[in-house]
Amino acid sequence: MHLPFRRTHSLRRLAIGALAATVTAVALAGCGSTGGGSADGVTKITLSMQNADVKTADPATWAIVQAFQKANPDIEVEVSGEAVADHLQKLSIAAQSDTLPDVFWIYKANAEEMFSAGKIMDLTSTLDDLGLTEKFPASTVSNFSQEDKVFGVPYQGLLTGLWVNEKILSDNGLEKPTTFDELLTVAKTLNAKGIPTISNGANQSAFSVWSFLTDLDRFGYSDKIEGILDGSESFNNPDFLTLYEHIAELRDAGAFASNVSTQTYQQAVDQFTSGKAAMLDSGVWASSAIQESSIASDVSFWQGPQFADGVGEQNIIMNVASAPLAVSAKVSGDQTKLAAVTKFIDFYYSDAAQQILVDNGQPPVTTYTPTIDATTQSALKSALDAAAAPGVTSPESQPDLLVSTPVANAMYDSIYGVIQNQLTPEEALDLVQKAIDAE
Amino acid sequence: MTWISSRWKIALMIAPAAILFSLFVIYPVLYSLGYSFTKFQGFSAPEFIGFDNYVALGSDPFFWIALQNTVIILVVSIVLLVPSSFALALLLRTAIRGAGALRALVFGPAIIAPILVGLIWVFILDPKIGLLNRLLAIFGASPVQWIGGDTLTPYMISIVFIWSSIGFAMTIFYAGLQLLPQDVMEASSLDGASSWQQLRLITIPMMKETFGIVTILMITNVFKIFELVYMLTGGGPVHRSETLVSYMYFVTFTNQQYGYGMAIAVIVTLLGAAASIGYLALARGKKEQEA
Amino acid sequence: MSSILKDRHLVPPSEYAAEPPAPRTRSKVKRVGFWVGALAYLVTFLIVLPLFWIVLLSFQPSGNILSNPFDLSQLTLDNYINAISQLPLLTMYGNTILIALISVTVGTAVSFTAAFALTRMIFRRKKLQSALRYYLLAGLAVPVYILLFPVYRLDLALGVFGTYAALILPYIAVSIPFNTLLLTGFLREFPGEIEEAAIIDGAGLFRLCWSVVLPLMRPVIATVLIFNVVYIFNEFPFASILINNPDLVTVSLAVSRFQGQYSVDYGGMMAAATLVLVPQLVIYAIFQRHVIAGMTVGAVKG
Incomplete structure (x- = not known):
């Protein structure tokens, strides 16, 4: 560290009394600066x-x-x-x-x-x-x-859904669900044994509601959002209300951890990877953590439930940029x-770099077909297979990415509000509508 | 004293502090005050909207919840913290073995960064993984939702705030006690005043300024509580446990409503100042009454 | 009695300050019973209990922290090894100590001169004096988040961004309200005859401040120094915005790096917290002697 005393010269005359100290502080500080040039050809x-x-x-x-x-x-x-x-x-x-x-x-x-x-x-x-x-x-x-x-x-792919610990399900005589009603049965059965079905956490991570955002698309979100944003339709509509009532049913069935409001997303991941919850609401980025845990071989990826009373295509998976x-x-x-x-x-975006993404547990963002090891990358493979399964389609974008930040945050709050039993489904929907009105 | 107090000497003594303070505190406050009259989302150009942000606060339920929580924390903290830290200063001033080490230990919590204070207490208060409920479980009691529920969170935040500030307040009281004239104290005990009489009639009245310092610091610090809430509950469930500053942080940085956030910040500043002035007026009124 | 006092002030300040305080401390404090001592130990124990909790957690493997923190069978040094290997210890302590040293020295000096002028010097307009004091005190109510953006721009405009001064200048400025509150509060109660004696003795303004008043204010100055150092060690919002050069990271900034978005190493954070805590407790213990040394002040006030 060099102290550039020369800077103080012109100021020395001024430096009387307490002022001297101030000036020295400013001058001393000069030693931290570094230029960002390209002197050596780099x-x-x-x-x-x-x-x-x-x-x-x-x-x-x-x-x-x-x-x-x-x-x-x-x-x-x-x-x-x-x-x-x-x-x-x-x-x-x-x-x-x-x-x-x-x-x-x-x-x-x-x-x-x-x-x-x-x-x-x-x-x-x-x-x-x-x-x-x-x-x-x-x-x-x-x-x-x-x-x-x-x-x-x-930047990276957003392939989201629920990670499922199939061993917990089979130990309790359950099968991996497909429909919402089956999911509800799973929640009730596991709750009787004191096991949370869906692991998630709202503390500092209100955004961790990925699977429920996909559910919005199972109730016609992508068709409705334009109308909702231009005011011709309300966020508080009968279809979304049905979904939010289903979330309330899940909550009442004991699907969520008792400390969901103080738990962080990281703790939710930990809860799942230590085998204490049957499912984790997350995305493909969690595959590395899952792969490193002891439950890796029991885990598979699930796109989320299909709703008998849903709107439009139910066999969808969230796989977007x-x-x-x-x-x-x-x-x-x-x-x-x-x-x-x-x-x-x-x-x-070269194939080499896209393979690096895959090697680090991320899906490629180009059309490149990667090589995946079925045993050492079983979690990632399960997610990519789910995304490529015949007949499954993806929405164009995730619901929260189509609206402004305050509206997206209101959306997260509305979902967690129901999960934490702080808001009724109607209140939750109105919260989002209010954020849209404020724009 | 008069001849030493020439105008330029006074100016020279005050100028460095006044200039630095004006440049790096007052000017930024005015700058942000300007933004509070705009709609500014952080990335596009600010748009002047007059008092709209302040009007919007009136109908923002989360703001009122945050205000209510802050008031609860303020009352609980001040009522408990000021007397207990004073008592602690008196206690640790007595001639007990190792009083110096005890003082250093009591100051310990005040040294920890607020964000870590929050983290430590997560491991104590969390309804599922926290120490308290684990202990309750040993005695067969049912778990209590210390944080993250509907009601207890602000009180728990007060407790944590008191814990992290008591060493701080105690140190100021201790310094104040050290400045008391010993001969008065000695004289009074020779006069046969009991410890209690001495405390009530001599020590406390002479410590008035110190009590003022501690109370004002604690009031203004309560208005700045942020990290504790952020770590303990993140403001949840659904903003039910926000304080004014944690809600301001959410609005400004998570929601990116910079203008609206600055309006809340301005309100926080005014309330903090008003509470301090209110306390000063109260203290002065009492003083005059006594005089 | 007052003549004796004045005599004491005629002793050269250096000798005066060096006078041993020890013999007086014991005699004047009342003897206390066993129960008072026990109470003091109990209260201290309760306050410190959560600190033991961090230390215990800092030795737990990460897997145990959330699930089984009482398990004492697997205690490990891994968190410390991890924290020490990941923290730029030398850089962060070097930077923080340098920044703290300059900010606290300058901050305390400018606050002290201002506080002295605002309480002891004679203004022609009394109202101006108290208005200036309230002006500086008003800063106490300002939450730091209101300052971040403008201070960033100010640093850029002054050309200090990316240097230590980018942090030092705001650190000095935000310490002024607190310092002023403490210093003016205690200076107000400062006995006037000491100054008079010094002035009669021919002391100028500088000598009066430096050699007469300052030594007597030692408990308060020590308190101010302790609080300012603690503030700078823990300050995060300014540091995160105003430091973008890894060579300039401070302790709080480096420690916060443990807390990423998708991974939180609790054990590492607890170990880092302990590593940060211990040197600060030592600093407090050292300064504390000066708070106690101030006991002699009581003897001269009357």
């Missing part, structure tokens, strides 16, 4: 993610970055990250101050706002040049486009940086 790009510790929390991204740097020694990717709320807060502040990182994870709704405000780059021509547009599923490209301009590229990665608009003005970022994008 181009540096910054990648900012939604996990505090990317290396352990998001090993797939970490491994891709390492492989990319190995293949491109002239490019250095500086990875940083904070937990979602802190990450978004930082990005928001950075966007206002024009200090955005080069590439970053961001919610789709925020990316759209930033794109309209010219803060992030139009990636259409980059993707066309790289021939990537054809490699993505069509729904991914349309999902991340605004008036035919692409503002983001898919999650939040996008976006590129700061400033990158397009810097040719070396732009070249480096283009190379990074090209690499991220």
Whole structure:
């Protein structure tokens, strides 16, 4: 650490009394600054993610970055990250101050706002040049486009549902359910033995309601949402009410853990992987944790229940692109940086990198068909098989990704509100409607 | 004193603090006050909407729940914390063996980062994995929903807040006790005043300023409680256990309603200031009554 | 009696401060019974109990923490090994100590001079004096989240972003209200004759503050220092926004890294908490002597 005393020279005259100390503090501080230049021919790009510790929390991204740097020694990717709320807060502040990182994870709704405000780059021509547009599923490209301009590229896949511990079911004389009524029977039977059916946790993780979001699509969400947002229809409609009443039935049947309101998502995962709950409401990202646990061989993936009184197609699975990665608009003005970022994008969607995703328990986001080991990656394989099963289809997007953040949060609250017996189904639906009205 | 108090000397003494404080506290507050009059979602341009955010607070049930919880925590904490920390300072000032070590230990909780304080108490209060209910189970009692239920959470937050602040308050009282003139104390005990009389008639009246300091610090700290709630319940179930600042955090950073969040922050600031001024007015009124 | 007091002030301050306080402490505090001592130990034990709980959990394997925390058969050092290997110990302590040292020294110094002026110096307009005091105290009511965004922009505008000053400046500023409350509160009760004696003795403003008042305020200054150091060790919101260079991470920032979005290493956090706690308790124990040393002050007030 060098202390740049020269900075204090011009100020020394001013430094009398207590002022001296203040000035020294400012000057001393100078030693922390580091420039982000490319003096030795190495181009540096910054990648900012939604996990505090990317290396352990998001090993797939970490491994891709390492492989990319190995293949491109002239490019250095500086990875940083904070937990979602802190990450978004930082990005928001950075966007206002024009200090955005080069590439970053961001919610789709925020990316759209930033794109309209010219803060992030139009990636259409980059993707066309790289021939990537054809490699993505069509729904991914349309999902991340605004008036035919692409503002983001898919980060990872969002393949969600319920992980099922089949041993707990068979030990209690039960079979893996298909319909909601069967699920309800499972819940009642297990509750009598003191076992929670669905493990989830609302503390600091109100968003952990993935399987119920898919259920919304089993009650016509994708057809209704446009009308709900433009005011021609209400969120509090008879179909959604039916679903929410079913959630209340599950709750009354004792399907959820007694400490669901103080438990965090991580504790819910722990509850499941230690064999204390029959199902886990989660997604494909949990496959690594499951694989490492002692219950790995008992676990299979389930797309969720089919409802006899549902609306439209019931044989659906949520398999969509999650939040996008976006590129700061400033990158397009810097040719070396732009070249480096283009190379990074090209690499991220190469078959090699997509296989790295799979090796780290993530589904590929391109149309690439990966190789999966049936024993060491049994959980992931079960999920990918479920997604590729004949006759099953996926909605275009997950319900919460189609609305603004406050409405999405109200949606999570409404579902947990019923699960925790804090809201009646009507009150829960009104809570979401109120958030929509406030827009 | 007069000749030493020339105008430029006074200015020189106050200026560094006043400038730093104005630049890094007051200016930011005014800046955020400006945002509280806008609709600002964090990523698009702010849009001026006048007092709409403040009006919206009136019909936001979660805001009122948060306010109610904060008031409960305020009353429970202040009523219990101020006398008990003073008593503790008196107790640890007596000539017991190892009083210094005891003081350091009592201060222990005050050193722990609030987020860790929350985490520790999760392992004590959680209805399923917590220490308390495990102990109750040993005695065959049925589990209590200490946190995460409908009613007990704010009281439990008060308890945890008291635990994490008692060493802090005790230390201030202790420093205040150290500044008391010993000759007065000695004289009074020679006069045959009992310990209780000495405490009531001499120590407490002379500690008025210290009581004021502790009470105001605790009031303003209660208005800032955030991490405890965040760790214990995340504000749930469905925002039922939010405090003002935890709800502000949810609105600002989770919901990304920056303008609305700043409106809540402004209200929190005003309430904290009002409660402190209210206390000062009360204390002064009492003083004048006595005089 | 007051003449004796004044004589004491004519002793050069250095010698005065060095006067041993020990003999007085025992005699003036009343002898207490067994039960008072027992009560003190009991209360302390109850307060400390949750701390034992963290220490116990910090030795538990992660699998036990949620399911079986009382199991003493599998205690392990793994969490410590894990925490120590993952925490940039040298960097985080180095940074935090440097930041704390500068912020606390400057913060206490500027607060002390301001508090002295606001309580002991004579203003032509009394109202201005009390208005200035309330102005500084108003900061007590401000929640930190209101400051984050503007302070970030301020740091950028001043060109200090990415340096230690980015944190030091706001840390000083937010400590001023608390310091002012404590210092003005205690300075108000400070006996005037001591100053008069010093002035008659020919002391200037600087000597009056530095050599006469400051030493007598030791218990309060020590309290202020302790609280400010604790605040900076635990401060998270500012650090998370204003530090984006891994070389500048502070203790609280590094510890928070244990808490990711989809993985929480509770055992590691407990071990890290213990690692952070112990040095701070030591700091408190050291400063505490100064709080006790202040007992002599009582003898001169009258």
